[in-house]
Amino acid sequence: MATQYGPVFSMRVGGKVVVVLNKYHIIKQAFMNPHISDRPLDPTLQAGITFSSGETWKQQRRFTLTSLRRFGVGKRSFEQCVVEEAECLTEEMIKLKHTPFDLRSLFTNATSNIICSVVFGKSYGYSDSNFKSLLNHLDQNLQLFGTGGVQLFFPVMKYIQRTSYKHIQGNTSKLIKFINGVVKQHEYSRDPENPKDYIHDYLNEIESNQEVGRAHT
Template identity: 35%
Template sequence: MWVTVAILVVLITFIWALTGRPRGLPPGPTCYPIIGNFGLIKPSEAVQAHRNLRKKYGDIYTIMIFHKPMVIVHGYDNIRELLVHQGDVFSERPITIGNAVLNKGKGLVGSSGALWKDQRTFALTTLRKFGFGKRCLQTQIMDEVDCLMEELEKLENKPFDIQNILNTSVSNVICSLLFGKRFGYEDAKFKHLIVLLNKLFLTGSASSPVSIFPVLRFLPIFNFNTVKKIFRDVDAFIKGIIDGHRQNFDKSNINDFIDAFLLEQTRKGERDTTFTDDQMIISVREFFAAGTETTSTTLRWALLFLIHHPDWQTILQRDIDGVIGQCQPKMEHKDQLPSVEAFILEVQRHANLTPLAVPHAPKEDFHFKGYMIPKRTFTFFSLDSVMTDPNIFPEPFKFAPERFLNESGKCSGEQKEKLIPFSTGRRICLGEPLAKMELFLFLTRFLQKFRIRSENPRTSSTFGGNAGTYEHIKTF
């Protein structure tokens, strides 16, 4: 009898320990025994679900995945306070399936501590030497843009899906920095790699339960083996390029990121160092993936908005004609084309590609607005709450590029300053300067060369299948 009672007490105590929300955490939905709030949010409905939870629990709330808390932070002021003013505390990453299992703590996106600081400093310094974030890089970008224009002209106004060809073109820009070369549009291995990247972005989610509990990867419902194979195939492609660089390495002739990394390896020798082969492969993969998918997808959204807002397409083409005509666009033209910049900003805001930023984690217990966020807690920052904030962007669900133009027609003001599609703080997206340059140069050239139309003007256009017709309207 007493043994049975003791077992029940222990069992109840155990269940209680795995149930509910620890004291001090922000409020949130009622937790269920053992599972907490597991299953509360469906991936396909995550954005709206977090909007609803915010209405009910406020700007900061907690979701329990089994016994682990996920804190979600909404609102520009809160995000800026934690990521900028408290950036030193919130510059760490939580342990996820990506950084713990797939990347083994290496790379740039998911790493933390001394390794992250060391590698981020090296990456920034190295890429800047090759023009990253500088206007001298625009020549390489424009060479790739014009290669894309030539490919589009070959299609002779026939409807087509632009996704893969645009991904290849955008990817070639980062390839020139990482590999010192570009790939042809018909290169079979490279085309396969682009397809793999598309699959990778469709199958991964930082807020998925398997990301928080890597042990769940053994359950077939999470498709971990598929993700693992994609990582393995992409890494094999990158390793092949690194091997080629190593065979022809000349320390007096450093042409790209891989060369620079190999040079750093020779300087460090066999000492305790973060400059390992695994670190090189993972860093290159992360740059390659991030430098391809986000910019390419933003450009596709821009083309879709041009189709659905022909009045803005006319305005932009008129302004471009008046300022630069058919001359090759340069970054020096950006200030002279505020309408183009405003359009791009509104595309980034309205497309809302990253509703939740990559998770952060405080490196120590942190008290904020009466709550306690424990050390290493998954902390998500809702960029969606900024993009759709009616106090910053009136009528947030309306596509209105003019919101970024002031009375004198310049692109400036609070709305521009508070737009944070690349997140903010110490771990702001490393590729922000390159992405901004690409978006302006690619889109401006598109508008110089083509009129973008729906295949069927009487129906809505989507990104799948034959999304639109790119009508050749001008040549040099």
């Protein structure tokens, strides 16, 4: 179609008009334009920063980058966190000795722990059943979204692909429940003057915005 219509053309997929970019320099130029950075609306994925869009996404991204840098991400000091987790990963592999094991799951646990150390302020053991369940739900959603995402263009597919759709919804619900529990713990342990991790920082930001809102009313 690009041969016939050129490197930029549109087509209708289901009930939506889709614009296709078919040249590297055009795609690069498009990615630099903030007006096309929105994400499609999907009720199964309207959770958290990753799937927010528009002005909300810009504000969330700006705050998140600032907060993560505050806790060392992107700085040389953060290397120590990576080194410590690498040591834990090595120890876990040594425990398995000569028995076959799934290397992917161990690396997923290790990389996730590095993220959790900044966001949640803690790491999880490789045998922690709750954390393993969380990673499993994430992995399943990544695999299922390939088919579940069709509903963005054909909403009726959520009724036809009912199993995939419900599975994604169920996993997302469990992920939100897990995160809400972590946030609740942080609400009790929060010291506004001494945030320990990203969630503490985020709760402080919410409180600060609420105070600004009250001041203007």
